[in-house]
Amino acid sequence: MTRVHRSIADCPGIVPLFPLTGSMLLPRGHLPLNIFEPRYLSLVDDALGSWRVIGIIQPDIDGETAESEASASLYKVGSVGRITQFVELEDGRYLISLTGISRFRIIEELPVLTPYRQARVEYEPFLVDFTARSGEEEVDRQSVLDVLRRFAVARNLRVDWKAIEQASNEALINALSMMSPFGAREKQALLEAIDLKSRAEMLVTITEIELARKGVEPDPTLQ
Numbered sequence: 559m560t561r562v563h564r565s566i567a568d569c570p571g572i573v574p575l576f577p578l579t580g581s582m583l584l585p586r587g588h589l590p591l592n593i594f595e596p597r598y599l600s601l602v603d604d605a606l607g608s609w610r611v612i613g614i615i616q617p618d619i620d621g622e623t624a625e626s627e628a629s630a631s632l633y634k635v636g637s638v639g640r641i642t643q644f645v646e647l648e649d650g651r652y653l654i655s656l657t658g659i660s661r662f663r664i665i666e667e668l669p670v671l672t673p674y675r676q677a678r679v680e681y682e683p684f685l686v687d688f689t690a691r692s693g694e695e696e697v698d699r700q701s702v703l704d705v706l707r708r709f710a711v712a713r714n715l716r717v718d719w720k721a722i723e724q725a726s727n728e729a730l731i732n733a734l735s736m737m738s739p740f741g742a743r744e745k746q747a748l749l750e751a752i753d754l755k756s757r758a759e760m761l762v763t764i765t766e767i768e769l770a771r772k773g774v775e776p777d778p779t780l781q
Contacts, residue, residue, distance in 0.1 A: 563611075563640060563659045565688055566681045572668065573613035573638055574601045575675040577627045579742050582749045583614045583637040583658040584732040585687040593652040597628065597673035602641070602652050604672070610641045612656060613677065615664075616742055628675070635750050637661045638679075658732075660687035661749065686753055694727035696755040698762075702731065705765045712772055731758045740764055 563569055576591075576598060583589045593602055605612055615636030617627045639656030646652055662679035670676045686692050703722070710717045722730060735748040735757060744764050751757035 566660075566685070569638060569659065569662075569681055570609045570611060572676055572678050573609075573611060573662065574605060574672070575613045575615055575632070575636070575667075575677055576601065577615055577617045577630065577632060577675070579617055579619070579627060580745060581614060581616070582736055582745050583639045583656055584736060584749070585637075585658045585660060586690060586728070587658040587732050587736050588642075589614065589639060589656045589658070589736070591652075591654050591656065593654060594650075599650070599652060600672065601674040602644075602654060605641060606644070611638050611659065612641065613638050613662065613679070614656065616746055632664065632667070633746055634664050635661055635746070636664070636679075637749065660684050691726055691728045693754040696753075697727040697731060697758045698755075699727055699730070699758075701762050702734070702758055705762050705769075706734065708769060709765050712769055727758075728754055731761065735761055738764075740768065 581589065593599055601612065613636050616633050617630035618633050619627070619630045637658055638660055639658045641654050642657045643655035644652065645654070660681050661684040662681050663683055665678045665680055667675060667677045681687075706717070706722075709715070725733070731754055735745075738745070738748070738761070740748075748757055748760055748764070751760050
């Protein structure tokens with residue numbers, strides 16, 4: 559039976575945690591993962607046999623090694639995603655894809671016997687995540703597109719503008735936030751933005767700061 563996550567009642571109160579620096583997952587977004595560490599292979603096995611969900615959360619560290627991520631202190635806000643694609647390779651690795659359901663806040667991390675970490679979480683602060691395209695009408699889409707064009711030129715990036723034109727505001731803002739090349743703290747700020755409008759405004763601000771650091775002049779039409 560396929561489990562559908564439409565509300566808090568459909569989500570587990572205890573989630574397995576996958577600490578991952580620089581990664582974020584937003585509602586209805588997609589995050590591909592290459593799983594090879596034994597503890598996370600075990601996590602995926604257990605998830606497939608239960609709720610089929612994984613909690614993606616950033617370690618609250620700067621410049622530490624990958625080995626330290628598993629035991630580092632964590633940010634309090636992460637996101638839970640459902641395993642929607644799964645491939646097992648001959649060398650034992652798993653290639654999976656998560657589809658974002660909702661953000662969560664850690665209430666407490668639990669003492670566990672599993673090789674991976676687990677936490678008791680709450681979803682109530684992020685009820686908006688369960689409603690697709692909530693708040694889209696409040697997003698200043700043009701400001702996002704303007705700064706994206708300038709960023710693409712500054713970074714010499716190829717952009718599929720046709721796909722962007724067809725994307726909803728939610729899909730556009732969340733995809734740009736997830737794919738953005740910004741640091742862990744900026745990613746966390748985008749993740750924790752209270753709603754889509756706030757996330758769009760933060761995305762524009764962070765991008766403007768990055769452009770200023772690179773010496774790119776602001777667009778005079780935006781002044």
